[in-house]
Amino acid sequence: MKAVLVLAAAAAGLLVHGDVRAQPYPSRPVMVVVAASAGGPTDTIARIVSERIGASLGTTIVVENVGGASGTIGTGRVARSTPDGYTLGIGGWNHYVVNAGLYPTLGYDLFADFEPVAQLASGPQIILSKKAVPATTLQELISWLKAQPNVTMATGGVGAPGHVSGLTFQERIGVKFQFVPYRGSAPALQDVVAGHLDVIFEQTSAALPQIRSGTVRPYAVTASARLGVLPDVPTVDEAGLPGFHVSVWQGMWAPKGTPKDIVQKLAAAVREALADPKVKARYAEIAQEIPPAAHQTPDGFSAYHKAEMEKWVPIIKAAGITPN
Structure with a gap:
């Protein structure tokens, strides 16, 4: 009888465990690790978008700032997280591209060890x-x-x-x-x-x-056109430094191995957020541009991320920049 009870309890445990795993994503709050300090541009964009994504997914998005070591502490935490969609990373071009040229022995690959979700902004x-x-x-x-x-x-x-x-x-x-x-x-x-x-x-x-x-x-x-929010500030071309154009972008990633359906659901939530008039208005207030539609998909963002790696990593290595 005791053996029967043990088996019954084990079976019940498996059923409960199966029910938990079968719950639709997301069934609890999602953590977003921002690889930068609070109050900075990447943090600002992360908080604008995360609030709207949370509303779309029907859950709470918890933003945690993990700066230090040029953002590698934050990206490392995401890379080592369980790939279940409950830990995501938001960072900039510097965190997920430039650092690949600065830190050759990170212990993880800034392209291969992440699932790209979508580009979020550029400016x-x-x-x-x-x-x-x-x-x-x-x-x-x-x-x-x-x-x-x-x-x-x-x-x-x-x-x-x-x-x-x-x-x-x-x-x-x-x-x-x-x-x-x-x-x-x-x-x-x-x-x-x-x-x-x-x-x-x-x-x-x-x-x-x-x-x-x-x-x-x-x-x-550092753009070819003046900003609507700062109409009195000239462009570099007007100010005598022609062609010195720099645009910095941010994106969202999940750990490698995150189920494709979850990545696609997250990307759809990002697209909803970027199409929201309130988000667009907030972006306009801080002179941020909505990414091209192709970059708002996992495949399109992955291709863009790869192209940026191929462009910038050799430049950074050639410059001989070394982390402090």
Whole structure:
């Protein structure tokens, strides 16, 4: 009789376990790991989109900021997570592309060990300085930079978008910067606002509040057209630095092995979010662009991610940038 009871209990346990696994996805909150500090551009985009995705999926999306080591701590957590759709990663071009050239021994592959869900946004950067800099135009800024003995440039970390742009900028204008990396662009920008550092390349979504409050000096947008939210800030072409166009993008990934139907469901939720007029309005407020329709699908985003890896990883390796 005891053996029969044990077998019956085991069978009941299997039934319960089977019922749990059979529950439609998602049946509990979903964790989104943002590989950047709170308050930065990637975090801002993640929170705008995650709120709408949660509404579409009928669950709570919990956003956790895991910065540090240029975002590799956050991407590593996602790579090592259970591939069940309950841990996702949101990061930028620097986290999921550039770091492949910076960290050859990560212990995971930034392309092969993730399931791409969808691209979320893209947007230009703005060249900014602390208020104490006397220059009011980009050409005046360049002249001022050339006259200074030790120019400091804040970045959100080694290999962050601002760092890569800064390296290109210094080669273009013939100035050597002292790069000061932070654990994310938000604290980097704050030290420029405080006057501790001279200049920074910052994404528009993070720079807008500081520009509007007058705590930094904006010089140019790294795009071919002016931004509707900052109509008085010229483009790099207008400001005398033609062709210096930089667009930074963000995306969503799941751990490798996440079931395809879950990835597709997540991608559909992203498309719903990006089509929402409220999300579009928020994007317009922070000068972010909705990605092309093809990049809002797993296959299309995977192809774009691969192309970006093939383009940028050799450049980063050739530049000889080494993590601190």
